Amino acid sequence: MQNRQPRSSLLVLLGLPLLTLVALFVLPIAIMATYSLWSVNDNYQLVTTPSLDQYWKIISTPIYLSTLLSSIWIALLTTVFSVLIAVPLALTIGQWVHPRWRVLLIVGLILPGWVSLLIRTYSMNLVLGESGVLNGLLLRAGLIDAPLAILFTPTAVVIGLVYIYLPYTLVPIYASVSRLDLSLIEAAENLGAGPFQRFRHVVLPLIMPGVLAGCIITFIPALGEYLVPNLLGGLAGIMYGNLIATAFQSFDWPLGAALSMVLLAIILGCLYGLSRVSNLSRSLVGE
Amino acid sequence: MTRPITAWLALSFVAVLYALVYLPIALVVLTSLNESTITTLPIDDYSLKWFWLLFANTRTLSALWTSIQLGILSACAATAIGLLAALAVVRHEFPGRRAFLALLTLPMIAPGVVLGVSLLLAARVVGFKTGFPALFLGHTLLALPYCAFIIISSLARFDRSFEDAGRGLGATELQVLRRVTLPSIAPGIIGALLFGFTISIGEFVVSFFLTSAGTTTLPIRIYSIVKVGITPEINAVSTLILVVTLAMALFAVRLTWAEKNERRRK
Amino acid sequence: MVKRAFLATALAGILALSTQPSWAQEKIGGEINILSWGNYIDFALPSFEEKYGVKVNIDYYGDEQEAMNKIRAAGLGSHDVVFLGAGFEDIAIKQKLIAPLDPALVPALAEIFPRLQMTKPDGKSYCATYAFGLNGIITYDPAKTGGKIASWEEVFSGKYKDRIGKIDKSNEQIWRTALSLGYTYGELTEEQWKNVEERLVENMKQVRTVYSHYDQLAQLLANGEIWVGDSDDGGFRQLKGKGLKVEAGYPKEGLTAWYDGPCIVTDAPNQEAAYAFINHVLSAEVQARLPKELGYAPANAKAMPLLDEQTKVDMGLDGMVAGMDSIQFQYNLGADFDKRAIEIWERAKASASK
Numbered sequence: 043m044q045n046r047q048p049r050s051s052l053l054v055l056l057g058l059p060l061l062t063l064v065a066l067f068v069l070p071i072a073i074m075a076t077y078s079l080w081s082v083n084d085n086y087q088l089v090t091t092p093s094l095d096q097y098w099k100i101i102s103t104p105i106y107l108s109t110l111l112s113s114i115w116i117a118l119l120t121t122v123f124s125v126l127i128a129v130p131l132a133l134t135i136g137q138w139v140h141p142r143w144r145v146l147l148i149v150g151l152i153l154p155g156w157v158s159l160l161i162r163t164y165s166m167n168l169v170l171g172e173s174g175v176l177n178g179l180l181l182r183a184g185l186i187d188a189p190l191a192i193l194f195t196p197t198a199v200v201i202g203l204v205y206i207y208l209p210y211t212l213v214p215i216y217a218s219v220s221r222l223d224l225s226l227i228e229a230a231e232n233l234g235a236g237p238f239q240r241f242r243h244v245v246l247p248l249i250m251p252g253v254l255a256g257c258i259i260t261f262i263p264a265l266g267e268y269l270v271p272n273l274l275g276g277l278a279g280i281m282y283g284n285l286i287a288t289a290f291q292s293f294d295w296p297l298g299a300a301l302s303m304v305l306l307a308i309i310l311g312c313l314y315g316l317s318r319v320s321n322l323s324r325s326l327v328g329e
Numbered sequence: 330m331t332r333p334i335t336a337w338l339a340l341s342f343v344a345v346l347y348a349l350v351y352l353p354i355a356l357v358v359l360t361s362l363n364e365s366t367i368t369t370l371p372i373d374d375y376s377l378k379w380f381w382l383l384f385a386n387t388r389t390l391s392a393l394w395t396s397i398q399l400g401i402l403s404a405c406a407a408t409a410i411g412l413l414a415a416l417a418v419v420r421h422e423f424p425g426r427r428a429f430l431a432l433l434t435l436p437m438i439a440p441g442v443v444l445g446v447s448l449l450l451a452a453r454v455v456g457f458k459t460g461f462p463a464l465f466l467g468h469t470l471l472a473l474p475y476c477a478f479i480i481i482s483s484l485a486r487f488d489r490s491f492e493d494a495g496r497g498l499g500a501t502e503l504q505v506l507r508r509v510t511l512p513s514i515a516p517g518i519i520g521a522l523l524f525g526f527t528i529s530i531g532e533f534v535v536s537f538f539l540t541s542a543g544t545t546t547l548p549i550r551i552y553s554i555v556k557v558g559i560t561p562e563i564n565a566v567s568t569l570i571l572v573v574t575l576a577m578a579l580f581a582v583r584l585t586w587a588e589k590n591e592r593r594r595k
Numbered sequence: 596m597v598k599r600a601f602l603a604t605a606l607a608g609i610l611a612l613s614t615q616p617s618w619a620q621e622k623i624g625g626e627i628n629i630l631s632w633g634n635y636i637d638f639a640l641p642s643f644e645e646k647y648g649v650k651v652n653i654d655y656y657g658d659e660q661e662a663m664n665k666i667r668a669a670g671l672g673s674h675d676v677v678f679l680g681a682g683f684e685d686i687a688i689k690q691k692l693i694a695p696l697d698p699a700l701v702p703a704l705a706e707i708f709p710r711l712q713m714t715k716p717d718g719k720s721y722c723a724t725y726a727f728g729l730n731g732i733i734t735y736d737p738a739k740t741g742g743k744i745a746s747w748e749e750v751f752s753g754k755y756k757d758r759i760g761k762i763d764k765s766n767e768q769i770w771r772t773a774l775s776l777g778y779t780y781g782e783l784t785e786e787q788w789k790n791v792e793e794r795l796v797e798n799m800k801q802v803r804t805v806y807s808h809y810d811q812l813a814q815l816l817a818n819g820e821i822w823v824g825d826s827d828d829g830g831f832r833q834l835k836g837k838g839l840k841v842e843a844g845y846p847k848e849g850l851t852a853w854y855d856g857p858c859i860v861t862d863a864p865n866q867e868a869a870y871a872f873i874n875h876v877l878s879a880e881v882q883a884r885l886p887k888e889l890g891y892a893p894a895n896a897k898a899m900p901l902l903d904e905q906t907k908v909d910m911g912l913d914g915m916v917a918g919m920d921s922i923q924f925q926y927n928l929g930a931d932f933d934k935r936a937i938e939i940w941e942r943a944k945a946s947a948s949k
Contacts, residue, residue: 051502055417056429059410059477063432066470067439070447073454084930085689105945131346134339150347153575154354155527157567158551164814165353165360171818175352193820194804205350217482237335258438266440269534273811276804277948285941286442291660292937293667293690295450302443309438313431449668459669541669543628543652553633553655 071306077299086293096300106285106301110308113282116196116271117264120203124211124260125253127204132212132252133245136219148216151209163202163273170198170274194276202274203264210263211256218252254320262309354571361564379565389566392550395461396530399546403468404476404525410469411476411521418477419484437474441534444471449538460541467539468529475528476521483517484510530570622648627868629653630662630677632829632855636725636876638888643875649868657808658764659683666692666860675863676872680713680855681730682927684722688715689930693858695719700870703877706897710919711854725856725876726891730827730925731771733844734812734834739822744844747775750823756801760812760821763805765940766933768795770925771825774849780923782932792939799947809833816841827853832890852922856894886910 079092100106135147154162169175170192177189192198222245230244268283282305289298362375383389414433418426436444448467449459457463487510495505511518533548540549547566626649629636633655640651654674656662662677663686671692679687687693696719698704704712704723711724735744739758744750750759761768770780772795778787803821806812809830815821816839826834831843857873859866875881882898885891886906892915893899899912907913927933 052417052421052423055413055421057413059414059417059433059473060429062410062470062473063436066448066466067436067444068432070451071443073450074443074447077450086686086930105941109945127346130339131343134336134343138336138340139343147343147347149523151350152524152527153571154350155531156570157354157357157531158548158570159531159533160548160551161357161564161567162353165356167814167818168356168360169353171820173819175356205353208350214478221486258434262438263440266442268442272807277799277802277944280944280948283440283442286440288937288941290442290446291664292933293660293663293686295446298446299450302440302446305440306443309435313434317427317431453670458673538668541673545654553657 074299075303077296078303080296082294082296088296096297097304099297100300100304106282109280109285110282110304113265116199116203116281117261117267119200120207120264121211121257121261123200123204124207125215125256127208128211128215128256129249129253132216132219132249135216136222137224144220148212151212155209159206159269160273162205163270166198166202166205166274167193170201193274194278196275196278199271199275199279202270203267206270207260207264211260214255214259215249215252218249218255222248250320254316258313258316262312265309266305357564358568358571361568380569383565383569389547389550389554392545392547393566393570395544396547399461399464399468400526400529402465403472403529404522406465406469407472407476407525408480408518408521411473411478411480412518414473414477415480415484419481433474433477435474436470437478441532445535445538448535452539458541459539460544463539463541464536464544464546467535468532471532471535472525472528476525479521479524480514480517483514483520487513623865623868623871624648625865625868626650626652627676627865627872628674629872630656630665630674630860632656632678634833635678635889638884639876639881642881643872646875647868647871649865649871659686663687663690663692671860671862672864674860675865675869676857677860678725678855679722679858680724680727681853681925684713684858685715685927686933687858688721691861693721694861694863695721696723696859696873697870701873701877703874703879703895706879706895707877708894708896708916708919710922711894713854722858723856723873723877724854724894726885726889726894727852727854727922727924728828728891729845729850730767730853731774731846731850732826732828732831733823733846734816734826734831734841735823735844736816736819736840737842738840739819743842744823746844746847747771748848751798751801753801755823757803758822759802760815760824761799761802761805762812762825763807763944765936766925767825768940768943769936770851771846772798774846774851777848780851780925782928788935788939792943795939795943796946799943802947805944813837813839828890849923852924854894854924886912 078096079094081089081091081093081095083089135144139147167174171177172189172191172193174193176192177186180186181189192201226248227240227244230240235243266283266286268281268287271279271281272284273279282301286298286301286305289295289301361379362377414429417423418430418433445467448463448470451457452459452463491509491513492505495509496502500508531548532546533552536546536549537552540546545553547570551566624647629651631653637653640653643649644651654665656665659679659681660683662679663683666674666677666687667690677687677693679693684693696704698720701720701723704720707724711727712720713722713724714720733744733747733750737743740755769791772791773783773787774780776787776790776794778791783791804815806815806824809826810833812824812826812830813834816824816834817837828843831841834841857876859869859873863869877895879893879895879897879901882893882895883901885893885898886902890910892910892912893902899907899916902912
C-alpha cells in the first residue's frame, strides 16, 4: 500500500508525538489512577493506603450511577441531532455550493468557537429564555399562545450542546463527503435509483467512516460536559461532569479521580466496541 | 450549474442554520453596545462605553495577550508534532499503529476536567509550577489530536507519485519533503494551525487548573469577571475577538485560494 | 550652605525614621498576590500601592472553595493574602494553607471589635476580620411577587411555585432549611438531619433553578425567569448596584451572619507587604469607608467616630454595635458535617429534576 521507508525514519517521526502523549497524557492519567485508590481524612490530608473505597462508594451510592445514565442519554441525543444536522449540511455544501465558498462556510461554523463559551451560553439564555428571542418570534408569528419554558429543561441542554458540538461533528463528515466520487452517484441515477435509494445505498455507506468519526468526536466529549448543561439546564442539567468537578472542588481528589477513571473506562469501552464493529482506523485515517 | 428544487431547499436549510448559529453571536455584539449593565432585551440605550472601559482595563488586555501568545505557540507546536505523527501513520505500516492512533485520539475526547486535573496532579508530583509553560503544554496536548487528524486527512489524499518524480530527479528526502509534500498539504497545515488556535483560545476547563497567580488566559479572566459581576465589557472583548478572528480567517482563506491558483498555473 | 541644609534634612529624616514602625514609612517595593472577592477591597488598593510602593496583583474568586483550590493549584509560595471567613478559614487551617498572624505585626487587630476577634482554640489568630454581614436573605422582585416577603414559610407557600431560585451552596441550603424548622445553629441530631432533608426535598419541588453566583441571580431576576432568590447582603448590594428593582426580606425564622477578612497564605513570598496590607485594610481610615463603598458596617471600633451621623442612622450601626454579642456567626462544624451537607444537597437537587 505504501512505499517501504527505512525504519529509522519511522522512529524519528514517532519519537516526539509518542513522548508528548506519554508525558502529558499517559503518565498523568496513571497518577490520577493512583489517587483514585487513596482517600482523604477529616483534616483534608491524603491517606495513601490503597483501597477500592472510592469505587465502592460510586457503585453503592445511587446518585452517581443515575447521573451517569442520564448523562449518557443526553450525550446520545446530542450526537444524534448533531449528525442529523451535519449530514445534510455536509452534503449540501459538497454538492450544491460553489467550491470557492466551501472553505469559507466550514470556517464560518468554526469561528463562533472563538467567542468564549460562557458568553455564548449567556447569549443562548437570551435566545431560549421566556422573554427571549425564540419565544418572541413564535409569539409574534402566532404559533404559540404563551411562552414556552425551554430554559432549565433537558431540551435546552441538548440544544446548547448541539450548538457547541456541531462544528466538531461536521468536520469529519464533510471530509468524507468531499471525497465522494460523484460519478458513483450518477451511475446509480442512470441505473434508475431514486434520490432516497441513492442516498441509502450509495452515499451513506461511503460517508459512514466520517459519520462514525463525527459520532465519536461528539458523544464522548459531551459525556464529560457540565458547564453548559448547568447554565442552560439548571436542575435538569446536572451531569456526571458536575459530580467530578464538585468532588475536586470539595477537596476530595481521590473521589474525583475515581469518578474520572470510571468515565475513562466507559470511553475506552466505547472505542473498543466501535473498533470491533467497524474499521476505526479507516474512519480516522480515511483511506 | 442548474440546480433542482431539492438543491434550493437544501441551500435554504443551510442559510437558516447559519442564521441560527450566528444569532447568539449577533446578540453578543449587540449587548456589547448596550448602555445598561445587565444583559437583557430589549436594549434601550446604545453606547460604546464598554469598549473604552475594556481598553482601560489592563488586566483583561493582558489576559487577551496571554491567550493570543498561547494560541499561536501551542498551535504551532501541535501542528509540528501532528505533522510528524501524520507522516508516521500514513506512510508506515507498523505493529501498534492502531494503538498509536487510539492513543492519539484520547486527548481529543477525554473530558476536560479529567485532563486538567491529571495534568495538575502530574505537575505537583514532578514539581512543575503552574503558569505559562504549563498552560502551553496543556494546550498543545489538547490541540495535538485535531491537528494530527487534519493533516492525516490531507496527507492521505496526497499523490505520492509527485514525490517519486522528485526523487527520480535527484532530490534528497528532506528536499522532497520541503519542496513537494509540504506545499501540497499546505491547506491541511493551515487548517491544523487554525483549528489549533481555535482550541487554545476557547479552552477553559484545562486552563482553569493550570493558571497561576500572575498568568491568566482570557476565558479564565472572563469567568472571574462574570463571578464578580458581568458587564458588557466582556461582550466587548468577545466582539473584538470576533472581528480579529474574522480578519484572520479571511486572510487564511485568501492564502488557500492563492495556493490553489498558483498550483493550477504551474 | 548647601551642606548645612543637607545635614538638616538628613537629621530630620533620621528623627522621623526613628519614631515610626519600620514598615509604616519605608517603601517596601515588590509585588503582592492577593485573592479576594470581587469589588471587595479594590477601593483601598490605590492608596496602599502608593503608600508602600507595592504592586498589587489581585485575583478574584466567587466562593471560598474556589479560593482554596486556587492556592492548592498554584502551590504554596505564590499567593500572599487570601480573604476567608465564616468558618472556611478552619478548612484552610486544616489544609495548612494559611499561617497564624503575629499580633505584634498587626497593631490594627487590637482596634477590631472584641466580638469579631476570631481567635482559634489554639489561641492564635489566623484571619483578621475586615467586614461582616448577614446571610440567608430573601431577595425578590416586588413587582412580580406583588408585595413584601418576610419569611421562608411565605416563599414556599406555593404562591411562587417555579419562580424560585436557590444558590448552589450546600451548607447554606442546609442552614436555611434548618432555621425554618426552628433548629439553632450547631450540631444536628440524626432526627434533625432527616427532617432537614425531607423539608429541603419538599421545597425543591417549587424551585426553578440553582445558580452558582450572584451575577447569575441578577440575570435570572432581570429576565423574569425567577422572582425570588436567596443571597447574602453582599449579593443583594451587587443586585442593587446593577440597577435591579429588588427588595430584601429578612426571614422571621432567623438569619446567620458571616465575617470575613485577610489571612496570610503559608510561605507567602512577600510577608512584609502582606502584613502592611492587612494593617492598611484594617485601619480606621479604610474601615470608615466601608459603609459607603460596600454598604457594610466597619469591623474596626475606632472607625465609628469617623462616620457621619446620617450613615450611622441609615445603617442602624449603633444598634448593631450594642447587640453584637448576640449575633450568630457561622462557624465550621467539621468535615463530617460538610460531607453530609453536600450529600443531602446533591440528592435534593437530583430529586428536583424528576
